[in-house]
Amino acid sequence: xxxxxxxxxxxxxxxxxxxxxxxxxxxxxxxxxxxxxxxxxxxxxxxxxxxxxxxxxxxxxxxxxxxxxxxxxxxxxxxxxxxxxxxxxxxxxxxxxxxxxxxxxxxxxxxxxxxxxxxxxxxxxxxxxxxxxxxxxxxxxxxxxxxxxxxxxxxxxxxxxxxxxxxxxxxxxxxxxxxxxxxxxxxxxxxxxxxxxxxxxxxxxxxxxxxxxxxxxxxxxxxxxxxxxxxxxxxxxxxxxxxxxxxxxxxxxxxxxxxxxxxxxxxxxxxxxxxxxxxxxxxxxxxxxxxxxxxxxxxxxxxxxxxxxxxxxxxxxxxxxxxxxxxxxxxxxxxxxxxxxxxxxxxxxxxxxxxxxxxxxxxxxxxxxxxxxxxxxxxxxxxxxxxxxxxxxxxxxxxxxxxxxxxxxxxxxxxxxxxxxxxxxxxxxxxxxxxxxxxxxxxxxxxxxxxxxxxxxxxxxxxxxxxxxxxxxxxxxxxxxxxxxxxxxxxxxxxxxxxxxxxxxxxxxxxxxxxxxxxxxxxxxxxxxxxxxxxxxxxxxxxxxxxxxxxxxxxxxxxxxxxxxxxxxxxxxxxxxxxxxxxxxxxxxxxxxxxxxxxxxxxxxxxxxxxxxxxxxxxxxxxxxxxxxxxxxxxxxxx
Numbered sequence: 001x002x003x004x005x006x007x008x009x010x011x012x013x014x015x016x017x018x019x020x021x022x023x024x025x026x027x028x029x030x031x032x033x034x035x036x037x038x039x040x041x042x043x044x045x046x047x048x049x050x051x052x053x054x055x056x057x058x059x060x061x062x063x064x065x066x067x068x069x070x071x072x073x074x075x076x077x078x079x080x081x082x083x084x085x086x087x088x089x090x091x092x093x094x095x096x097x098x099x100x101x102x103x104x105x106x107x108x109x110x111x112x113x114x115x116x117x118x119x120x121x122x123x124x125x126x127x128x129x130x131x132x133x134x135x136x137x138x139x140x141x142x143x144x145x146x147x148x149x150x151x152x153x154x155x156x157x158x159x160x161x162x163x164x165x166x167x168x169x170x171x172x173x174x175x176x177x178x179x180x181x182x183x184x185x186x187x188x189x190x191x192x193x194x195x196x197x198x199x200x201x202x203x204x205x206x207x208x209x210x211x212x213x214x215x216x217x218x219x220x221x222x223x224x225x226x227x228x229x230x231x232x233x234x235x236x237x238x239x240x241x242x243x244x245x246x247x248x249x250x251x252x253x254x255x256x257x258x259x260x261x262x263x264x265x266x267x268x269x270x271x272x273x274x275x276x277x278x279x280x281x282x283x284x285x286x287x288x289x290x291x292x293x294x295x296x297x298x299x300x301x302x303x304x305x306x307x308x309x310x311x312x313x314x315x316x317x318x319x320x321x322x323x324x325x326x327x328x329x330x331x332x333x334x335x336x337x338x339x340x341x342x343x344x345x346x347x348x349x350x351x352x353x354x355x356x357x358x359x360x361x362x363x364x365x366x367x368x369x370x371x372x373x374x375x376x377x378x379x380x381x382x383x384x385x386x387x388x389x390x391x392x393x394x395x396x397x398x399x400x401x402x403x404x405x406x407x408x409x410x411x412x413x414x415x416x417x418x419x420x421x422x423x424x425x426x427x428x429x430x431x432x433x434x435x436x437x438x439x440x441x442x443x444x445x446x447x448x449x450x451x452x453x454x455x456x457x458x459x460x461x462x463x464x465x466x467x468x469x470x471x472x473x474x475x476x477x478x479x480x481x482x483x484x485x486x487x488x489x490x491x492x493x494x495x496x497x498x499x500x501x502x503x504x505x506x507x508x509x510x511x512x513x514x515x516x517x518x519x520x521x522x523x524x525x526x527x528x529x530x531x532x533x534x535x536x537x538x539x540x541x542x543x544x545x546x547x548x549x550x551x552x553x554x555x556x557x558x559x560x561x562x563x564x565x566x567x568x569x570x571x572x573x574x575x576x577x578x579x580x581x582x583x584x585x586x587x588x589x590x591x592x593x594x595x596x597x598x599x600x601x602x603x604x605x606x607x608x609x610x611x612x613x614x615x616x617x618x619x620x621x622x623x624x625x626x627x628x629x630x631x632x633x634x635x636x637x638x639x
Contacts, residue, residue: 040158092297112266145206158254374562401551483515
C-alpha cells in the first residue's frame, strides 16, 4: 500500500476511534448546521432568453469584435474541498451592513461584498488582466470613453431571477442618488452618463471624462445589485431599509437577517444553487458551507477564545502578541500554526494628521518639527519588537514610493530649531513655549491602545516645549472629527488602494470635502496638475513615474506625521485548513479573501483531531513565512 494512503487510512481509523467515545456509539455534535441553503423563488431555466438574438447577446453570441479571456490564472486551489465551517473574530461590529451608502466602508463589508455580490468583470490574480465574471465579454471604444458589457445569460440572483442590463442601470442610479449620503461615490459615478440597455444582456455606458480608471471603476469595482429589489426605492429608503439587512446577491453566499445579532455575530451561508459554481473563475473558491463572524473589541478575550478552539482563525494585529503569546502547548505541537504573508497588499497611510487649515499647523516648519519629535525607532524597538518599517511615503512598500522622499528621524534639536524659526522663542516657568502670551498647547484624541506610544510622544513634545493633552475617544467619534475636519492633530489609519487614487487624498479640491481622505488639507497646484495628468495617462510605466512625483511633493508638505507599517500580514489558525500557494490573494488583505479562499482539508483535519485528543502528538506547522507573491514578482521583474 502507498505510504500516503496507508497513513491516511490509519488516521481515519484513529479519528473513528476518537469520535466513537472509546466504544460509545456517539457522533460529535455540530455547533452549527452547515447545510448549504437556497432561497430560490423563481425557477428561471438555465441559458439565454430565446427571444434575444445572438447579435444582442443571446444564444449563439460569438463575441466578434469583443474582448474576453479564457486562459487566465485562477485564485483558488483546484484541490479545494467544499464543506464545513470557518469561525473568525473581528474587532468592531459594522455601523451598517450595506455595501453602499453612508458608513458602508468597513473591513467586514469589504469581505461580505466579495462573497455575496459580483462585478461585471474580474481580474487575473497574477497579471491583473480583465477576466469574465457576470459579463462574458466587454468592449472599450477607440476613444476609451464608451464601455459595453455582455452579461452571461446563465447568471442568476439568489432568488432565481436572471441578471440583466436593468440590474446594472438600477445599481448606477442607486449609487448616484444623493440620498445614500456618500458624496465620494455620488461624484465618482456621476462621471458616467446613465447606462443604456441595448438588450437584455448588453449594457453600455459612456464616460463624461477621459480617465484610464473609468473602465475599472465601472466594470471591476462596482458590485451589481438586483433591480427588482432596489429599482423602485430611493437612496434614502435604501439606507433605512437595508441598514442591517442584506440584499440577496448573485454571489455564492447569502445572509439570513435572523442570523444577524447586532454587535455580536453574523452568519454567512453558502448557497446550494450558485449560478457560477462551475465557472472557471470560481475554481477552488467559496468552499465553506458556513462562515461565522464573532465581534470582540477586546483582543485579549479574542485570542483566548482562539486558543481554546472556539474560533478558527486569529488576525494578529499586535507585534507583542506575535512575539510573546505563542509559548503554549498547542502551538508548539502544531495544533495551532501561524504565518506571515508577504504579498503586495498596499500598506496604506498611518500616523498623525496635522490640520494645515489653521494655526499652528498652517506653518510647515511647525508641521516638520512635530515629525522630528515622533520617535518611530524607539516605538518599534521598545513596543513593537522591531516588527515594522517606517512609513516615508503615501504609497509605502509599493512601486509608487519615491526613494528620494525625505526620511525623518527623531531629533529634538531639529524640532526646537524649526519651532524657534516659526516664532516660538519664549518659554514659561514650566518650560512650555509661549507666543502672544499663550502657551503651545494642543488636544490629541486617541483610541485605547494608542497611549502606549502617544505618552512617549507627549513626553518628547514636552521636552521641546509643547504641551499635549491626550483625550481618549471611541472610533466613530474619531472618524467623525477627522471627516468633518474638526481637529488640530488626530491619528489616522487609511487602507492602501490597489489602484492608487491621489485625487481623493491629495488634490486641493478634496481638502475641504467631507468623505475624502485629504484630512490634513493639502493644497498644492503642482500636485493638482500631476493628478490631472495621471488620470489621462494610459501607459502604466508613465503612471508610476507621475505617482512618484506626486509622492515627493506631498511628503514635503508634512501634512502627516508618518507612522509605520508591517511588510507582511500575520495570521494564526488551527492547523486543519488548506489554501493556495500564496495563502491569500496578491494584493488583498487577509480579512477580505481568506473566508472564501481557504477550505477544510480532510487529511489535515484528521491529523488535527488526533492531535487535539492526544497531547503527545506533534503535527507539522509548515513554513512560517510565505513569500510566494514576492518571489513571483521578482521572477516577473527579472524577465
